[in-house]
Amino acid sequence: MNQGKWRIGDVTVTRVVEIEATGGMSPILPDAKRELLQQIPWLYPHFADENGRMRGAIHALIIETPDRTIMVDTCVGNDKVRGNAAWNQLQTTFLDDMAKAGYAIDQVDNVLCTHLHIDHVGWNTMLVDDKWVPTFPKARYLMGQVEFDHWRQDDGEAQAVVMADSVLPVFDAGLVDLVATDHQVCDQVSLIPTVGHTPGHVSVMIRSQGEEAMITGDFIHHPCQFAHPEWSASVDSDPVQSKLTRREVFDRYADTPTLIIGTHFATPTAGHLKRDGDAYRLDV
Numbered sequence: 001m002n003q004g005k006w007r008i009g010d011v012t013v014t015r016v017v018e019i020e021a022t023g024g025m026s027p028i029l030p031d032a033k034r035e036l037l038q039q040i041p042w043l044y045p046h047f048a049d050e051n052g053r054m055r056g057a058i059h060a061l062i063i064e065t066p067d068r069t070i071m072v073d074t075c076v077g078n079d080k081v082r083g084n085a086a087w088n089q090l091q092t093t094f095l096d097d098m099a100k101a102g103y104a105i106d107q108v109d110n111v112l113c114t115h116l117h118i119d120h121v122g123w124n125t126m127l128v129d130d131k132w133v134p135t136f137p138k139a140r141y142l143m144g145q146v147e148f149d150h151w152r153q154d155d156g157e158a159q160a161v162v163m164a165d166s167v168l169p170v171f172d173a174g175l176v177d178l179v180a181t182d183h184q185v186c187d188q189v190s191l192i193p194t195v196g197h198t199p200g201h202v203s204v205m206i207r208s209q210g211e212e213a214m215i216t217g218d219f220i221h222h223p224c225q226f227a228h229p230e231w232s233a234s235v236d237s238d239p240v241q242s243k244l245t246r247r248e249v250f251d252r253y254a255d256t257p258t259l260i261i262g263t264h265f266a267t268p269t270a271g272h273l274k275r276d277g278d279a280y281r282l283d284v
Contacts, residue, residue: 004269006259009208011188012064013215013261016098018075020057020266022049024086025222029054031231032224040227042281047223047266054222055266058119060094061215062101063206065188068109071136072204072215073263077122080165083158087119094123095135108136110185111170113143114217114263115198116151117235118158121166132169141170142185145178147200194219194249196242197233203249213259213270219245221264226250226273226280250280 004015026032034052037043047055063070075094082088095105113121124141125132134141151159151167170176181193181202191202197218204215218233219242225231229246232239253260254273260282261270271284 004267006213006261006270008206008213008259009188009211010066011206011208013206013213014062014064014101014103015059015269016062016094016101016103017057017059018090018092018094019086020055020059022055023053025054025056028221028233028235029224029231030234031228032222036228037224040224042283043224043227046268046284047282054224056222056264057266057269058264059269060098060123061261061263062098062103062108063189063204063215065186065208068186069103069107070110070112070185070189071103071108071139072112073114073120073217074111074123074135074166076119077125077166079127080122081161082118084118095126105136106138108139111136111139111141112185112191112204113141113147114203114215115201116143116147116159116162116167117198117218118162118166120218120263121162124166125169132165134170134173134175137175139175141176142179142183143167143176144181144191144200144202146181147198147202148176148178150199194245196238196240196245197236199237211259212257213261214253215261216263218263219249220262223262223265223282226282227276229279254280 006013037052061072076087126135184190188208194203203217206213232242236242254275271282
C-alpha cells in the first residue's frame with residue numbers, strides 16, 4: 001500500500017492507506033462535474049485523471065511526537081456491515097500495513113476522531129469472537145463532546161449502526177475522553193473547530209520547532225474544493241457553514257509555510273496552499 005511520511009519539527013506523520021481509488025467520489029461532490037475538473041490543470045495527474053475522474057483515499061494518519069503516538073481517524077474497518085457496497089464487510093490488510101509502517105496496536109496512546117462518520121471510526125473496534133472490541137486497548141480515544149452528543153441523539157438508522165459497532169463499544173469500555181473542539185492534546189498537537197461537515201467537526205494542528213501542519217478532516221474532501229470552495233459535499237450537515245469554514249481556513253493558511261495534509265487526498269496527500277486568482281490551489 002502507498003504510504004507517505006512527513007516531518008514537522010520533531011514530529012512525524014505517517015500515512016497508512018486502507019483504500020485508494022479513481023472514481024466514486026461524484027455522489028459526495030455532485031458539483032464537481034468532469035468537464036469542470038478538466039478545467040483545473042493542477043489537479044492532474046495526482047488528484048484527477050485525464051477524463052476528469054477524481055482520485056481519493058481513505059487512510060489513517062499516525063502522529064508520532066517525542067512522547068506519544070496518536071492515530072488520527074480509523075477508516076472503515078474490517079467486517080463492518082455497511083450500506084455502501086464498496087465498504088461492506090471489508091477484508092483489508094490495514095493492521096498489517098500499520099505494523100509494516102512501524103506501529104503495533106498496543107503502541108497507540110491516543111485515537112483521535114475528527115468526527116464520527118462511518119469512514120473515520122471503523123478501526124476503533126475489531127471483531128473478536130463475534131464481539132466488537134477496542135482495536136487499541138491501551139489508547140485513550142479522543143472524541144468531540146459536541147460531536148458525540150449530536151450523533152448519540154441522532155435517530156438515523158445508518159449512523160446508529162456505526163455508533164453501535166465502532167463508537168459505543170470503546171465508550172462502554174471506558175476508553176473515551178470527550179473533549180472540546182479546541183482541545184490541546186499535547187505540546188505539539190491541538191484541535192481547531194472546522195464545523196459544517198458535522199456539528200462538532202475538528203481539524204488537527206501540529207506545531208513543532210517553528211513548523212506547522214494541518215490534518216484537514218472532512219471540511220474538505222478533495223483538492224478541487226481549493227479551486228471551488230463553494231462546492232459543498234452532499235454529506236455535509238450544514239453546507240452553508242462548510243463553505244464559510246473552507247473560505248476562512250483557506251484564507252488563513254494560503255501562502256504560508258503550513259503543510260496541508262488531506263484526510264481523503266490521494267497520493268501525494270499533502271502540499272502547500274497557494275492563492276490562485278479568487279480561489280486557491282495545492283502545490284505538491
